[in-house]
Amino acid sequence: MQASDRFNINSQLEHLQAKYVGTGHADLNRFEWAVNIQRDSYASYIGHYPMLAYFAVAENESIGRERYNFMQVNNILSFCLVF
């Protein structure tokens, strides 16, 4: 990389991206990526009511129960990344 590129927007872009939870980098391993995927997935299920409703029908549970379950999984997952 040239000297002049060191401080340009692209290097900053990476820095900026790194501020967000869930973004990755070249040294991310399979496990960490998978945890992120799982977290995003459960967060997404919780966020989309129709999805919850669908799962509820499929699992024969109430929607609230589904939501609660997903929350629990998500909490455990967020714990996974902390260590």
Next chain:
Amino acid sequence: MDIDNEIAKTQEERRRKEEELASLTSLTFDRDLYGGTDRDAYVTSIPMPRGEDDDNALGFRKPAKIIDREDEYRRRRLNQVISPDRHDAFAAGEKTPDPSVRTYADVMREQALAREKEETLRAIAKKKKEEEEAAKVEKESGGAAAAVPKRRNRWDQSQDDGSAAAKKAKTTSDWDLPDATPGIGRWDATPTPGRVSDATPSVGRRNRWDETPTPGRLADSDATPAGGVTPGATPAGVTWDATPKGLVTPTPKRQRSRWDETPATMGSATPMAGATPAVPLTPGVTPFGGTDLQTPTPSNLRGPMTPEQYNLLRWEKDIEERNRPLTDEELDAMFPQEGYKILEPPASYVPIRTPARKLLATPTPMGTPLYAIPEENRGQQFDVPKEAPGGLPFMKPEDYQYFGSLLNEENEEELTPEEQKERKIMKLLLKVKNGTPPQRKTALRQLTDKAREFGANALFNRILPLLMQPTLEDQERHLLVKVIDRVLYKLDELVRPYVHKILVVIEPLLIDEDYYARVEGREIISNLSKAAGLATMIAAMRPDIDNIDEYVRNTTARAFSVVASALGIPALLPFLKAVCQSKKSWQARHTGIKIVQQIAILIGCAVLPHLKSLVEIIEHGLNDENQKVRTITALSLAALAEAAAPYGIESFDSVLKPLWKGIRSHRGKVLAAFLKAIGFIIPLMDAIYASYYTKEVMFILIREFQSPDEEMKKIVLKVVKQCVSTEGVEAEYIRNDILPEFFRNFWVRRMALDRRNYRQLVETTVEMANKVGVADIVGRIVEDLKDESEPYRRMVMETIEKVVANLGASDIDARLEELLIDGILYAFQEQTSDDANVMLNGFGAVVNSLGQRVKPYLPQICGTIKWRLNNKSAKVRQQAADLISRIAVVMKQCQEEQLMGHLGVVLYEYLGEEYPEVLGSILGALKAIVNVIGMTKMTPPIKDLLPRLTPILKNRHEKVQENCIDLVGRIADRGAEFVPAREWMRICFELLEMLKAHKKGIRRATVNTFGYIAKAIGPQDVLATLLNNLKVQERQNRVCTTVAIAIVAETCSPFTVLPALMNEYRVPELNVQNGVLKSLSFLFEYIGEMGKDYIYAVTPLLEDALMDRDLVHRQTAASAVKHMALGVAGLGCEDALVHLMNYVWPNIFETSPHVINAVMEAIEGMRVALGAAIVLNYCLQGLFHPARKVREVYWKIYNSLYIGSQDALVAAYPILEDEQSSEQNNIYSRPELMMFV
């Protein structure tokens, strides 16, 4: 020989004349010339050359030295001494600190000692004074000593903190008379502890000339740490009775300030640390100034110099070169060979020996080792600085003391590693300071990279003294500060022992008048506190909090506020609380409260969470016994309230009572501060309370309306404004209770003279008008529009303008309206000053707000305008034209179209105006008229007007260009049909030139005009012109052309332009092809959704461009793809976009910043148009690629994808297999997604 005779005759004649005038052996002067023999009347020094002015006139501005713009107070930074390193408790761990290292305890002890000394001195002074007085009473003859001139020494000169009176008493106190040291520093000026004991214990107090730390001194301060600094055994033998010695200033005669002394006396005032002349001025005081410094080291010999000395030196050198005696060879070369004879000097000739004569004769170099008459060297080129060895940048004379040793061509190998390192650092610093930008850049990088290798000690010992150099320039300081910043970042916790040192040089930046210097200072201190940690920062700065020197306290308070903002207020709160409650000294309390003030100023509304605790910390200060503490407390409360506005009134509950009680009991400065605090607190209150408290404070304010004190006036005005603007204060109250007194005291001519008063008064009055209405205020001041003082009229006009612009003119009745117009016309016509905008704006605002009511006055106004358009002063003409553009809309409202037509013709006749400023205004006025009466009714008709404008387009003046292009564009837009197509083509060619304009507004107007013209006469011809213009060399011109093409395409539909444009791509020329691509990029940006019809047409072209070898082709094509994708998102062009994406994707590994940027943006565009899932599929192939370089790029793309559409990715993530083995049980699959109903 007749030559000899002639010579003899001349000699004789001259001798006679000389006898008449003056003999060379004794001192006589020409009485005709000098008048009398009163030698005191002679100028004994030649004034310093004020070269800067001349240089400025020639356009060569010398780089500004910081010291030149500093006032006395700010120069006190040079009195600070870079203190030796301190103990780092963190690094040392449990170990007992080495006795040679200064610990916090040492510093505090020294501080205490200094304070004690101060106290003792004060007590002694008091006692002596008493004794003296007693003696005086006994024998009435003690008058001799009292004759000592009362003069304030330099320490006091800028200390204006209200204790002036007390100070005067102190300075004149005659406790120092028995010592007979005129001009002695007060007890106040006793050295700060850091200074007295700063590792060269017996230096005593150096005078100001020596304050600049030189490497030499630093070296010996480093060299003797073990001996001196055992705690307690501080300033060896400096007992209180010896202090005056330290303070004895070296010049025996102290009438003039030393700054303007002549070089002759300078000789005796050798600026060497050790050489303070030990003249025992005071019997009983043994001078032992710098006994241990009396062996000057070489670098000490070069000595610290003041800027004046440097200038003098430079200037002298210059004179020296010009006045040096001519050599025989030179004379031979100058004179013809015959007709001249070399004579012996006459026997009576005696070289000038008397010093005074010598001074008058020629400026001699100073008798110091600083400078010697240079050896005669004919080959030398005098203006060219000597090349420094080893590719080093040149050194200025003042750099020699720091970098001189670099010039010694020693063998590097013979030096110790330590010395080599020093040398390396010095070289790098010199390059940073004086080098060319590339040199500087590499040097800076090397310093940063090797910071830890060099070590904190070596680095700071070199950098910090440089920053204390008195001749430093802004740019140099900026660079050095930058070095510190970079180095800090690298050194991190290693800086701890040097925190105080760094603060000493950085703190002055916080009070610099240059905004950027202040910001820079803050940044450094903030980084420093992050690196060193709160504990170290507090330990380093705590002793300075109750330093005797106000300057030190002030800067420390500011630095502390920066620390607070860097490390968080909560962390600092306990410390602040303790400081603010200090029982030991009021200085500590003062500084503590000041820190709170500075915090509020620095971090603004971020104080809100801590507001309550901050107020609690300082509230007791309102009742402090010390007046200064009370003042600063009130000011701090004001700052807190200002920062917290409009919230947080509940935090101030506890201080309301003392504040409101305080305003009844205080006077002067304290009262002003209290009022200020109240002014800022009242706007936070609820309406009812605000009204109540306002009434409470108002009678004091009204009393203070008459105060002669300027500062008080400003504060009162401000507080009135704040009170009046709060909700709870009723109009009736203001009208009856405040207005009469207010106008009586403030609306006087004198207020208009001071800029700040003027502003404040206008603001306050406008605020009152917002409450009481227009009529009240305008009615009171309208008569003053005819006042005889112009500044006053201007102030009235500005107020009326603002009031009327805010509130309209519906309150103004017929009578007032008449008075107003009359007054305004008078003021407008009578103005003479250059600052004419106030009158113009006022006129415009009033006319516009009166609207149709102005109709009866319009003929009169237009008459005035016409008359003034014919004035011989350009300013007046310009203003008249400007006024037309302001009132054109109103004239239309009044249906005065005929009048406007008439004005149009008049303006048209003035288009030959030669002053560009005026011409610009005339064009602006024409534009305003055309805008309101329309193309058809315009007189002169458009077909006459436009040909007249074409040549004006050639004018290079920005204002003319801008107004002209606006007018032409307006005509092209609305009335193109009035002008033949040929004329428009001609204008097109002119417009191409306008694309070169510096001002963006002009270029934009030009580009838009292309669009209008193309619409009027069809795109073909315009397009041909523009496409041809793509071949020009100038980049800006090409860029603007591409924009113009895109605009033409937008206004005339893309299909009229695209064929020709794409055809142009076949021209095998880089610029043209890039221009075409850029046009496409702009085109798709502008046409947006319309792009869906053209995307298939341009795809082959973009394919080609994206495969081109030239980077810029690919970059521009990528940005075209981006705009295209964003435009057609959701319109069913995915097939084409995926196709293009396949061409864009291989470019992701580009490294050139612009290209990679464009590519990334194209991919972002694709994310929007194609959806995240498709882009993710492109991405997946590289996320876990074995090559790191590849992974990095792919993760970058993945991240921007993720940030852009996180949710959409959930559905598209790949299915991962679970990892299930004996030791781990990870489920990666997402079974929910497999569910099926």
